Amino acid sequence: MNFVFPGKTALVTGASSGIGSHYARAFAARGTNLVVVARRTDKLEALASDLRKKNGIDVTILSQDLSESGAAAAIEQALLDREITVDVLVNNAGFGTNARLVDEDRARLRTEIALNVGTLVDLTAAFLPGMVARDSGVVVNIASTSAYQPVPGMAVYAATKAFVLSFTEAVWGETRDTGVRVFAVSPGATDTEFFDVAGWQSPGRRVPASDVVDVTLAAINARKSVPSVVVGARNRVTSSLVKFVPRKTVIALAGSIFLPRG
Ligand SMILES: NC(=O)c1ccc[n+]([C@@H]2O[C@H](COP(=O)([O-])OP(=O)(O)OC[C@H]3O[C@@H](n4cnc5c(N)ncnc54)[C@H](OP(=O)(O)O)[C@@H]3O)[C@@H](O)[C@H]2O)c1
Numbered sequence: 001m002n003f004v005f006p007g008k009t010a011l012v013t014g015a016s017s018g019i020g021s022h023y024a025r026a027f028a029a030r031g032t033n034l035v036v037v038a039r040r041t042d043k044l045e046a047l048a049s050d051l052r053k054k055n056g057i058d059v060t061i062l063s064q065d066l067s068e069s070g071a072a073a074a075i076e077q078a079l080l081d082r083e084i085t086v087d088v089l090v091n092n093a094g095f096g097t098n099a100r101l102v103d104e105d106r107a108r109l110r111t112e113i114a115l116n117v118g119t120l121v122d123l124t125a126a127f128l129p130g131m132v133a134r135d136s137g138v139v140v141n142i143a144s145t146s147a148y149q150p151v152p153g154m155a156v157y158a159a160t161k162a163f164v165l166s167f168t169e170a171v172w173g174e175t176r177d178t179g180v181r182v183f184a185v186s187p188g189a190t191d192t193e194f195f196d197v198a199g200w201q202s203p204g205r206r207v208p209a210s211d212v213v214d215v216t217l218a219a220i221n222a223r224k225s226v227p228s229v230v231v232g233a234r235n236r237v238t239s240s241l242v243k244f245v246p247r248k249t250v251i252a253l254a255g256s257i258f259l260p261r262g
Pocket residue numbers: 013014015016017018019020037038039040041043064065066067092093094095096115142143144145186187188189190191192193194195197
């Protein structure tokens with residue numbers, strides 16, 4: 001596919017920090033107008049004013065808690081009111097929780113599922129029909145390497161990302177013969193606010209968020225459409241090999257990394 005970025009509009013959720021802000025910067029640098037969504041309006045405003053100045057693009061800010069029911073409908077209505085068409089949707093907003101299930105806050109788990117899964121499905125279902133009708137568009141759903149196996153210590157988070165991967169690959173199967181490219185992106189440990197929010201001090205190496213964006217941009221314009229991409233050579237090998245290792249071993253290994261000590 002040869003997706004032409006200048007003059008198009010990309011909606012990026014979770015653009016106030018981390019991977020989402022890098023997506024916003026990368027699209028802006030290609031002349032793509034933006035709709036940026038998150039809760040921290042001050043961060044979105046700072047990003048928008050920088051990108052308008054540097055890149056001369058239009059940036060629409062929508063301050064929205066995406067874990068609320070009706071969040072996707074509110075965004076859809078706000079864009080209808082402004083007569084903005086979404087050409088690229090990046091469902092990036094999400095967070096993780098790192099604890100044994102018995103120690104988790106149940107309300108926080110529901111928020112995690114509502115954000116990582118519920119609103120991601122709602123937004124995809126809201127904007128995909130228009131893209132299919134126009135026979136053009138891109139939907140990128142952010143999964144994770146944790147989607148490829150159960151993760152003791154992040155049971156709910158990994159399950160939400162397994163949902164994102166399965167859901168997105170299925171929708172890829174439904175749209176592969178159209179001009180719309182739908183795929184999931186699975187980053188491994190990436191240097192963002194994610195670990196602070198999850199309350200987990202990962203000792204491992206983290207890649208820059210720009211790596212996630214580079215892999216995504218390559219997949220958008222690759223000759224062949226793929227249902228999903230994994231960020232990083234080592235993560236690609238691990239996520240493939242996991243299918244051939246006994247399930248109990250995989251779960252024990254994941255637990256040895258993610259289960260909180262003590
Ligand atoms: N970093 C990693 O190692 C890693 C690895 C694999 C996958 N991922 C995935 O990558 C995506 C981006 O995360 P990140 O690493 O960039 O972390 P981050 O820096 O914490 O960014 C998360 C973004 O999501 C937004 N967000 C969180 N809760 C929200 C809510 N209720 N409503 C609206 N927006 C909300 C945050 O904005 P506000 O706080 O302003 O609302 C922020 O912009 C997530 O889906 C995450 O699961 C991350």
